[in-house]
Amino acid sequence: MRAEESSRGTGDFDGERCLVTGGSRGLGRAIAVAFAAAGARVAITYSRDDADAEEARAAIAAVGTEALVFKGSVADSAHVDAVVRALAERWDGIDVLVNNAGITQVLPVALVDEADWDEVMAVNVKGAFLFAKAVLRVMIRARSGRILNIGNFASERMIEAPVHYAASKSALRGLTESLAREVGRYGITVNLLAPGLLDEGLARMLPEHRVKEYLEQCPAGRLGTVAELAGAALFLVSRGNSFMTGAKVAVDGGL
Amino acid sequence: MTPERLLHETTSLCGTCKNAVPAQVVESAEGEVWMQKSCLDHGPQQVRIAEDAGWYERTRLRLPDIAPPRRVATDLDHGCPFDCGPCAAHRQRARLPCVSITSACNLDCPICFIHNRNTDPYHMAEEDFARLLDQLLADEGGHLDVINITGGDPTMHPRMLALLERCRDAGIGRVSLCTNGIRLAADEDLVRRLAELDVRVALSFQSFDQATDRDMQGASLVDLKQRCLDLLEKHGVGTTLIPVMTAGLNDHEVGRIIRMGLERPNVRHIEIHTMSYTGQGGKDRPREGRTSMDAVLRRIEETTGGLLRPDHFVPSPCAHPLCYQIAYVLSDPDGGRPIPFLDFLTAEEMTAGLSGRLYLEPSPALERAVIDAIDRHWVEQREGSERTLHLLKELLGRMFPRRALSRAEALRVGETAAKAVYVHSHMDEETFDVERLIHCCDLSCTPDGRQIPICAHNVLYREREPLLAERAQPWPEHERAGGVRGLPVVAAS
Numbered sequence: 001m002r003a004e005e006s007s008r009g010t011g012d013f014d015g016e017r018c019l020v021t022g023g024s025r026g027l028g029r030a031i032a033v034a035f036a037a038a039g040a041r042v043a044i045t046y047s048r049d050d051a052d053a054e055e056a057r058a059a060i061a062a063v064g065t066e067a068l069v070f071k072g073s074v075a076d077s078a079h080v081d082a083v084v085r086a087l088a089e090r091w092d093g094i095d096v097l098v099n100n101a102g103i104t105q106v107l108p109v110a111l112v113d114e115a116d117w118d119e120v121m122a123v124n125v126k127g128a129f130l131f132a133k134a135v136l137r138v139m140i141r142a143r144s145g146r147i148l149n150i151g152n153f154a155s156e157r158m159i160e161a162p163v164h165y166a167a168s169k170s171a172l173r174g175l176t177e178s179l180a181r182e183v184g185r186y187g188i189t190v191n192l193l194a195p196g197l198l199d200e201g202l203a204r205m206l207p208e209h210r211v212k213e214y215l216e217q218c219p220a221g222r223l224g225t226v227a228e229l230a231g232a233a234l235f236l237v238s239r240g241n242s243f244m245t246g247a248k249v250a251v252d253g254g255l
Numbered sequence: 256m257t258p259e260r261l262l263h264e265t266t267s268l269c270g271t272c273k274n275a276v277p278a279q280v281v282e283s284a285e286g287e288v289w290m291q292k293s294c295l296d297h298g299p300q301q302v303r304i305a306e307d308a309g310w311y312e313r314t315r316l317r318l319p320d321i322a323p324p325r326r327v328a329t330d331l332d333h334g335c336p337f338d339c340g341p342c343a344a345h346r347q348r349a350r351l352p353c354v355s356i357t358s359a360c361n362l363d364c365p366i367c368f369i370h371n372r373n374t375d376p377y378h379m380a381e382e383d384f385a386r387l388l389d390q391l392l393a394d395e396g397g398h399l400d401v402i403n404i405t406g407g408d409p410t411m412h413p414r415m416l417a418l419l420e421r422c423r424d425a426g427i428g429r430v431s432l433c434t435n436g437i438r439l440a441a442d443e444d445l446v447r448r449l450a451e452l453d454v455r456v457a458l459s460f461q462s463f464d465q466a467t468d469r470d471m472q473g474a475s476l477v478d479l480k481q482r483c484l485d486l487l488e489k490h491g492v493g494t495t496l497i498p499v500m501t502a503g504l505n506d507h508e509v510g511r512i513i514r515m516g517l518e519r520p521n522v523r524h525i526e527i528h529t530m531s532y533t534g535q536g537g538k539d540r541p542r543e544g545r546t547s548m549d550a551v552l553r554r555i556e557e558t559t560g561g562l563l564r565p566d567h568f569v570p571s572p573c574a575h576p577l578c579y580q581i582a583y584v585l586s587d588p589d590g591g592r593p594i595p596f597l598d599f600l601t602a603e604e605m606t607a608g609l610s611g612r613l614y615l616e617p618s619p620a621l622e623r624a625v626i627d628a629i630d631r632h633w634v635e636q637r638e639g640s641e642r643t644l645h646l647l648k649e650l651l652g653r654m655f656p657r658r659a660l661s662r663a664e665a666l667r668v669g670e671t672a673a674k675a676v677y678v679h680s681h682m683d684e685e686t687f688d689v690e691r692l693i694h695c696c697d698l699s700c701t702p703d704g705r706q707i708p709i710c711a712h713n714v715l716y717r718e719r720e721p722l723l724a725e726r727a728q729p730w731p732e733h734e735r736a737g738g739v740r741g742l743p744v745v746a747a748s
Contacts, residue, residue, distance in 0.1 A: 106654070106655035107651055110633035111633075111651070180469060201659050204659045207618070209617065209618060209619050
């Protein structure tokens with residue numbers, strides 16, 4: 001299933017103004033492409049790989065939208081403020097924020113240094129906080145908005161995952177619930193999507209036995225695709241999904 | 256040599272007629288290990304098989320995993336080692352299947368321990384190779400970790416690349432091409448193609464000295480081998496160095512060869528063989544160069560400045576412990592002294608990490624062993640722990656970067672950082688020991704489905720094979736006497 005196909009039936013995004021952090025590859029790119037295919041205006045951020053960003057721009061263009069692309073770290077408040085200010089001016093508002101940017105390291109606890117912890121927390125948690133806070137000024141003014149944080153099954157299940165990564169994804173759940181409670185009165189929803197193991201990214205490099213273990217526990221008996229996750233993401237931030245907030249939605253094949 | 260103590264009994268071969276004869280393995284007054292035997296026709300014979308009886312006994316007690324072949328090809332008739340195919344007595348699967356795709360070789364090495372045929376040479380037909388692959392895959396449940404393509408020199412096969420493509424298409428984990436490197440050094444396009452096929456080259460490499468090289472290979476190839484290694488490195492072809500150790504000739508160079516292997520980024524393994532005195536060249540070599548597994552391990556310690564000691568090696572879990580010894584070394588990307596795995600893993604953890612394979616592969620046991628070792632060093636903070644942890648963390652960072660690598664890419668990174676040094680002690684008719692043979696995982700495989708332990712093939716079978724050897728003669732019926740019909744017992748005396 002292609003990403004643009006997965007977005008069908010998730011609502012009309014015509015004219016919606018959607019920002020996806022970490023949108024240059026993987027799940028972030030799939031979500032951005034799905035937004036574009038559903039008629040949205042799309043902006044993505046990325047931190048490192050210019051070639052990936054250009055590929056994402058081309059993929060979004062291929063479904064009919066000229067994406068706005070920003071380079072910088074989500075943990076850099078100046079970058080975050082600049083992106084949101086630019087979009088608010090260009091689009092006169094922001095309807096959807098997907099906090100997708102995240103990093104991990106494959107390390108046992110003994111090798112996780114303070115700097116590793118700080119870096120993962122900065123990108124995965126502080127970055128989501130900074131972008132959410134920045135867009136909220138726009139969304140509260142509009143009395144409308146949808147924020148989606150991308151978690152991970154590592155925070156939902158007791159599995160072998162790097163402690164700082166699992167902790168950061170758990171923190172996103174707290175951030176989601178607390179923020180949903182605080183801004184619900186402005187018509188803003190905040191939800192969390194917790195993907196299982198996907199056929200791109202981490203699963204590609206995990207040793208086969210680790211993937212096999214996952215599949216043995218997974219009722220669907222297979223890995224997810226980024227297109228499937230993009231479809232779920234679009235549903236969660238669609239106008240039609242107006243009464244769900246503070247929710248954690250696992251899309252993990254039933255793990 | 257005066258025998259002091261019987262270590263064990265076994266069955267060997269007469270060094271002349273190659274009939275099977277009872278043999279006693281004894282400790283000498285000097286603490287060495289000798290094999291003594293007597294042939295009714297050719298009299299008493301003895302050969303030193305280890306320098307250190309203590310090492311020999313300790314090592315021999317490390318029993319390998321028993322994993323008999325899924326398919327038995329031959330009935331017990333003449334007894335071991337004359338029923339190879341494998342027979343019902345064999346105790347190990349083909350962990351390292353070797354396929355001689357040609358009888359032709361472009362060298363005539365004085366140390367050659369096999370028989371070749373350059374007159375009207377045999378080149379395995381593609382359909383025969385396909386049949387052989389199908390059989391191997393069926394025997395191994397549909398997946399092969401490794402296959403070793405050999406010859407002669409396999410680069411002499413006019414359709415070698417087509418055969419290698421079949422290996423790639425079959426999804427074999429490691430395809431190894433065992434060569435002297437002459438064709439590769441002269442043909443960069445061929446090296447490039449091997450890189451594209453992810454074929455690994457097992458390059459014979461004897462010496463840095465021209466005269467020694469000529470003595471062992473019949474030609475001075477030192478410069479050629481370096482050019483070959485440069486091309487392999489340039490194109491990122493995974494490489495194994497294979498030196499054959501001869502006492503007093505090149506064994507003082509073993510440390511330098513290991514260091515070169517550790518320094519060249521594309522060299523993944525260094526597999527050191529002991530000289531075996533059989534085949535078209537080896538049988539006529541003077542025996543003063545004979546060396547043993549434990550002697551090579553000590554030369555390694557002496558010539559690497561103690562970087563690798565005998566106790567850094569463990570026996571392979573899928574071969575007889577006197578045949579394969581393995582050490583892994585963690586490289587330092589900043590050029591610091593490499594760290595042997597057994598400086599941070601226990602021998603038991605290392606053996607468990609090998610998980611019944613010849614090479615380290617990602618596995619739950621390896622993952623557990625490494626994490627346990629990390630925790631241990633972190634908690635105990637021994638001397639050197641900080642550097643070990645730093646190098647392991649650095650390696651994990653390269654294997655699992657932010658931009659995910661494929662498994663094959665991650666394995667390549669892992670093997671570039673964690674290199675293996677193997678010592679593989681081949682047998683000849685003089686040192687032959689059926690106790691070792693029945694545990695052999697290094698099997699010569701043919702299109703008719705036969706799988707013959709490599710030392711039995713080199714010593715007994717290949718010279719009888721008209722496709723592979725000049726003037727091959729069928730086995731006269733009066734030979735093949737004395738074979739073992741019961742299972743040899745592996746136990747301390």
